[in-house]
Amino acid sequence: MNAGDAGLAFAWGLASGSGLLIGAVIGLYANLPRRAVALVMGFGSGILISVIAFDLMDEAFGHAGLLPVVGGFLGGAALFTVVSIALARAGGRHRKRSAHGPDGANARAIAVGSIMDNIPESIVIGLSLIDGKGVA
Numbered sequence: 517m518n519a520g521d522a523g524l525a526f527a528w529g530l531a532s533g534s535g536l537l538i539g540a541v542i543g544l545y546a547n548l549p550r551r552a553v554a555l556v557m558g559f560g561s562g563i564l565i566s567v568i569a570f571d572l573m574d575e576a577f578g579h580a581g582l583l584p585v586v587g588g589f590l591g592g593a594a595l596f597t598v599v600s601i602a603l604a605r606a607g608g609r610h611r612k613r614s615a616h617g618p619d620g621a622n623a624r625a626i627a628v629g630s631i632m633d634n635i636p637e638s639i640v641i642g643l644s645l646i647d648g649k650g651v652a
Contacts, residue, residue, distance in 0.1 A: 525642040532641055536630055543626075572640075592636075599628060 542548070576585045603625045 525645045529638040
């Protein structure tokens with residue numbers, strides 16, 4: 517990979533991650549109704565499930581076969597489960613509610629979840645550029 521490709525990958529990663537920062541700022545400073553928050557979360561969940569089911573899993577299976585895909589899927593699920601349990605024990609038990617938790621536990625839980633989601637996502641975007649096919 518040359519410097520131009522690395523710069524392009526960085527720019528796309530920055531662009532894809534900017535939504536997280538914009539959403540965090542809105543979440544911190546805007547007093548959104550619970551219904552609006554639920555609508556955005558439901559929409560995002562539906563998009564994520566659709567992308568995984570119809571695009572990423574099929575492409576991963578075509579490139580690597582069944583065992584690496586299942587291993588990655590189960591490994592990611594195990595990591596999210598372990599981190600979720602750790603966050604609940606650290607005071608983030610009610611992190612899925614829109615009210616503030618004790619000592620910012622809800623904010624920490626959301627930040628950790630977002631980081632766990634966005635790092636692999638940014639890696640996938642960068643790797644898609646290596647193929648020379650552009651951003652998928």
